Amino acid sequence: MNIDIRKAVLANISGNNKDQLQSTIVDxxxxxxxxxxxxxxxxxxxIWKGSDDTKKEEMLSVLSSELK
Incomplete structure (x- = not known):
């Protein structure tokens, strides 16, 4: 069985509002x-694909800091 995880996840959250997305992430x-x-x-x-270089740098800084 071949499942496209990206498509399945995106289909499950498509159209969700911010509260629903937050709930999904927190859960x-x-x-x-x-x-x-x-x-x-x-x-x-x-998120990564939709972020500019500044936001990507922010995410990398947070990740780097949290993984120390």
Whole structure:
């Protein structure tokens, strides 16, 4: 069976408002379930692609700082 995770995740959240998106992210993180990680990765990919270089630098700084 071949599942396109990106398409599935994007289809599941398409049309969601900010509150719904936040709930999805918080639920995925607080559940601690490994199966949620690919979905969070897809969301991060969307954010990364939609960000300018300044925002990308900010994200990298936060990641670098939090991973020390």
């Amino acid at each position: 995925a993180i607080t559940s601690g379930e490994e199966k949620m990680l690919p979905g969070l990765g897809v969301l991060f990919e969307v």
